[in-house]
Amino acid sequence: MLGPQRMDGLLVIASVRAVDPSANLDAIVDVVIEGGTITRIGAGAATSDILTSERARVLRGEGLLLVPAFVDLHAHLREPGQEYKEDIASGLAAAAAGGFAHVCVMPNTRPVNDTRSITEAMIAKARSIEGPTLHPIGAITIGQKGAELVEMADLKDAGAVAVSDDGRCVTSSAVMRRALEYAANFDLPVIQHAEDHALTEGSLMHEGAISTRLGLRGWPRVAEDIIVARDVLLAEVTGAKYHVAHVSSRGAVRILREAKARGIRVTAEVTPHHLTLTDASVIGYDTACKVNPPLREPEDVAALCEALADGTIDAVATDHAPHSSLEKDCEFAEASPGMIGLELVVPLLLARVREGALPLARLIDALTAAPARIVGLAAPTLRAGALAELCLVNADKRWTVDPARLRSKSKNTPFLGKAVTGSVELTMAAGRVVHDVLAQGEAR
Numbered sequence: 445m446l447g448p449q450r451m452d453g454l455l456v457i458a459s460v461r462a463v464d465p466s467a468n469l470d471a472i473v474d475v476v477i478e479g480g481t482i483t484r485i486g487a488g489a490a491t492s493d494i495l496t497s498e499r500a501r502v503l504r505g506e507g508l509l510l511v512p513a514f515v516d517l518h519a520h521l522r523e524p525g526q527e528y529k530e531d532i533a534s535g536l537a538a539a540a541a542g543g544f545a546h547v548c549v550m551p552n553t554r555p556v557n558d559t560r561s562i563t564e565a566m567i568a569k570a571r572s573i574e575g576p577t578l579h580p581i582g583a584i585t586i587g588q589k590g591a592e593l594v595e596m597a598d599l600k601d602a603g604a605v606a607v608s609d610d611g612r613c614v615t616s617s618a619v620m621r622r623a624l625e626y627a628a629n630f631d632l633p634v635i636q637h638a639e640d641h642a643l644t645e646g647s648l649m650h651e652g653a654i655s656t657r658l659g660l661r662g663w664p665r666v667a668e669d670i671i672v673a674r675d676v677l678l679a680e681v682t683g684a685k686y687h688v689a690h691v692s693s694r695g696a697v698r699i700l701r702e703a704k705a706r707g708i709r710v711t712a713e714v715t716p717h718h719l720t721l722t723d724a725s726v727i728g729y730d731t732a733c734k735v736n737p738p739l740r741e742p743e744d745v746a747a748l749c750e751a752l753a754d755g756t757i758d759a760v761a762t763d764h765a766p767h768s769s770l771e772k773d774c775e776f777a778e779a780s781p782g783m784i785g786l787e788l789v790v791p792l793l794l795a796r797v798r799e800g801a802l803p804l805a806r807l808i809d810a811l812t813a814a815p816a817r818i819v820g821l822a823a824p825t826l827r828a829g830a831l832a833e834l835c836l837v838n839a840d841k842r843w844t845v846d847p848a849r850l851r852s853k854s855k856n857t858p859f860l861g862k863a864v865t866g867s868v869e870l871t872m873a874a875g876r877v878v879h880d881v882l883a884q885g886e887a888r
């Protein structure tokens with residue numbers, strides 16, 4: 445349910461700890477939002493005139509954390525074609541609840557988003573909903589078949605912010621080279637799902653001691669590393685913008701670190717689940733733990749966290765991949781890979797911050813300015829004059845991941861029923877309140 449704040453209203457958040465690394469900000473401030481714009485921010489910005497104004501909704505910010513709203517580079521909203529798993533409305537509602545103002549959506553819909561008309565239809569649908577802004581990612585190849593390139597100029601013109609065959613890897617070096625060369629003309633980043641399919645045929649989880657014990661065919665790290673290494677070389681010769689989706693292996697981290705040190709234009713993202721879970725989660729054969737790329741070993745999780753902390757991995761992306769009970773309540777071998785993620789970013793990653801594995805400011809950058817830069821969006825920021833795109837977090841609130849509370853149509857997460865700490869209390873996107881749990885039981 446939305447709160448009383450509208451575009452023309454006055455919202456005041458008083459005495460809140462605001463953290464925005466892009467504005468060099470970490471301080472207790474008041475924030476005044478008028479007509480969807482941050483008009484004042486700073487200590488004492490909420491003057492008594494403002495606080496007593498009839499028009500004002502005043503939120504007490506003590507004990508809360510205010511950050512720019514998040515930008516997701518990788519979500520599967522399943523519309524068109526698989527609306528029983530998710531649709532644009534439910535996916536954007538989940539994004540709002542998770543603290544997101546912008547969601548880049550992958551093209552592995554039915555049909556695949558490889559044309560202007562599908563890109564435009566997705567944008568039109570999202571515009572009819574008062575929620576976070578949707579940004580389509582077009583396919584690299586027609587039908588994501590890995591052969592013929594799409595009309596990238598058309599897709600870009602229609603509003604696509606990047607291209608990707610996500611779900612499938614562009615395995616042909618020749619196709620990938622041409623894709624990078626072509627995309628460079630339009631300054632479109634090429635996002636790779638790095639998986640050498642020849643090495644992962646029939647795989648169900650990470651290849652290691654646990655897959656051997658469980659008798660499940662494994663996906664070795666090297667299947668990811670080979671593609672990342674090859675693509676880094678292609679990015680170097682083409683000068684194109686290359687981005688690696690959902691990095692999961694420590695080998696890929698090493699290759700990215702070397703590539704960046706050599707000045708090659710590469711960027712990368714990591715998911716909350718790869719930063720928190722290992723292949724040991726698969727021991728109970730819980731199909732919610734089946735995901736591509738697979739959950740790996742503790743050494744990989746540590747390497748991913750370190751790489752996110754030092755900026756080798758630029759961004760956190762959810763890879764929100766909803767699947768219904770039809771695809772998940774079955775044998776492990778038959779289950780579709782993927783887990784939902786939009787609504788769990790804050791509790792999962794604040795836990796890593798509390799453990800000291802990740803500085804808070806870096807995490808906020810990785811959820812806001814860094815992903816925005818990769819796809820060329822204006823990053824949400826906490827500055828006077830900026831569009832209000834922000835997120836109010838209660839870092840200490842404990843809640844249970846109850847299926848009834850999740851806005852996503854699908855409930856495929858291994859965190860179901862688990863208690864977590866850290867909740868998104870209010871989200872503003874494009875100047876509007878799109879998620880508000882404070883409105884209930886509030887004095888005014």
Ligand SMILES: NC(=O)N[C@@H](CC(=O)O)C(=O)O
Nearest residue numbers: 520610611735736765781782
């Ligand atoms: N991550 C997954 O396991 N699945 C994704 C595809 C993808 O992101 O590769 C999906 O679309 O379900």
Ligand SMILES: [Zn+2]
Nearest residue numbers: 610611637689
């Ligand atoms: Zn993928």
